Amino acid sequence: MSVVADTVPDLRPVRPARPGRPRLTRSGRWALAGLLLGTATLHLWDLGSVGWADIRYASAIRGMAQDWTAFLYASTDAGNIVTVGGPPGSLWAMALFARVFGFSAWSMLVPQALMGVGAVALLYAAVRRVAGPGGGLLAGAALALTPVTVAMFRFNYPDALLVLLLVAAAYSTVRAIEDGLLRRLLLAGVFAGLAVLTDTAQALLPLPALALAYLVAAPVGFFRRGFQLLAAGVALVVAAGWWYALVELRLAGNRPYIGGSRADSALELALDDLRRLAGIDPGPLRMVDVQHAALVGWLLPAALALLVVGLLLTSRRPRTDAARASLVLWGGWTVLTAVALGTGGYLTHDTVALAPGVAALAGIGSALLWERRRRWAGRGTLTVLVAGTVAWEWTLLDRMPALLPRWIVVAAAAVVIGFVLIAGTTMRRGTAAVGSALALMALALPAAVAARTTAGQVGLPDVGAQASAPGPELTDVLRSTGRTWSAATVGTQQSAALGLASDTTVIGIGGASGNDPAPTLERFQAIVEAGEVRWFVDTGGESEILAWVRQNFEPSTVGGHTVYDFARPAS
Secondary structure, X not given: OHHHHHHOOOOOOOOOOOOOOOOOOHHHHHHHHHHHHHHHHHHHOOHHHHOOOOHHHHHHHHHHHHOHHHHHHOEOOOOOOEEOOOOOHHHHHHHHHHHHHOOOHHHHXXXXXHHHHHHHHHHHHHHHHHHHHHHHHHHHHHHHHOHHHXXXXXXXXXXXXXXXXXXXXXXXXXXXXXXXXXXXXHHHHHHHHHHHOOOHHHHHOOHHHHHHHHHHHOOOOHHHHHHHHHHHHHHHHHHHHHHHHHHHHOOHHHOOEOOOOOOOOHHHHHHHHHHHOOOOOOXXXXXXXXXXXXXXXXXXXXXXXXXXXXXXXXXXXXXXXXHHHHHHHHHHHHHHHHHHHHHOOOOHHHHHHHHHHHHHHHHHHHHHHHOOOOOHHHHHHHHHHHHHHHHHHHHHHHHOOOOXXXXXXXXXXXXXXXXXXXXXXXXXXXXXXXHHHHHHHHHHHHHHHHHOOOOHHHOOOOOOOOOOOOOHHHHHHHHOOOOOEEEEEEOHHHHHXXXXXXXXXXXXXXXXOOOOOOOOHHHHHHHHXXXXXXXEEEOOOOOXXXXXXXXXXXXXXXXXXXXXXXXXEOO
16 A cells, blocks of 8 residues: 555646745844934934925825815815825825824825835835845845935835835736735735835836736736736725725715816826826937936936846746746836836826835846856856946936036945955855945945935926915914905915914915815805815916905005905905
8 A cells, every 4th residue: 555655646746846935144134224224314304304395295184184075085275175186095095194193294204114114025025035145135125225215215105105005016026926916916905006106107007017916926826826816906906995985986065176186076186197107208318317216216227237148047946936036026116117107197206116126126136146156157147247236327327517526436336346356255145235235335336325415406396386485474363264265365385385384274275286176166256155264365367256355455565465355355
């Protein structure tokens, strides 16, 4: 019987060994702690100097912290006239912090900074599983030091939460590729769906790469992989779709007007966002021009080269090889995002979506080459890549001399190349991996210095809607009203400036553009008749409501501003 049993073949599928989670040495733990502490310091240092950041979002967050309806729809203020436009996910965390700790610039921006630390930690964890601690540290440092990420993790735009959720989705996908468990892929779908509730178009860009990596490399049958991806797609739709369904199914009169839309529709805004990424086509090299390279492209050429090298080095490995799967995932993320941003219409801060892919490729590709450091081919390739990156950074700094003296780049390059060529062959493996990552971080020094400047200085001209603050005389008048709304004015940018300065609620006629039909003239007349608003501050612009106010009420001047008192009809 034992002979028969021994001759029966084992028909259970044999799964190749997975890389799993390499053991972290003491030096590796200290390096990780230093990376996260440094990231937190970079994001939190002098955070108060940012002020209210974008005042439209700041005003909305204040209103969301005061009223749950405003919280659900992301209204521009607690009066729920009109929304900021777009899904509300990015504002929820900041509004919850403000509700718990009180509204201030710090309570609004600290969550953003913490999201940056979380994104770096998750990227480190994802890359470490396939490239070891050194690769994870390099990837995390590259993300932490990218100028546009530092700017956005210190600002109140949707990008901070978007990056965190997308990196979380990628991490869950990496784990799912290791063991083929459906629950991990469903979790990735949930994270991706929440990212869609943050910034619809940007969130969708890297998702095909995540799906392709799983379809290629997951250790289960092909049809099961397809079924699991469909299930993850359902999880994505549910995680994002509930809010869109709520908005579309609720009668317009029972919720705020969807700002920026023509038909009071959140789905319309989402489709417009997708069209925005497909409509300009300025050329494939857009991401490597001076402005965009300064924001996100310091390591982009090296990352693309490392992608090619990495795929060549792993080409003979089994289908389920996790390192190659991660190259497909992060490489697809980088290429898809770069192409979409390079050929579509977007704001400069949208380039933050490119940063995780570039950082991950730098970490994984460098680790693969480091494994071959004892061969001249491996060391030579690393040296060429370092030299090429130095030449690229030298070119950028030559065109932007105010950012950083170029000798720093040369010094950093000398440290890295010397380490690769000399020390790398004599150090113990664990110490060498961590030391290599720490040395290679020096290449990102110019980016770190550039990132510590303000948003405008690093080339983000479209960041931060601002308006001139009202003087103390007008502010005192608004504070003394005691109405639902202290005043009204055209546009949420002006209303935000008035509301934040006076700590009152101000109606922004027409939303962000001043052209939204919210409120309608009839509704505004009813608000005035009910005594819910006292003043109208005329800051210019044209609207049907402004024309009605000018015709029916007496103007006066308060602190250099023309205002209309609704208690004084025109004679």
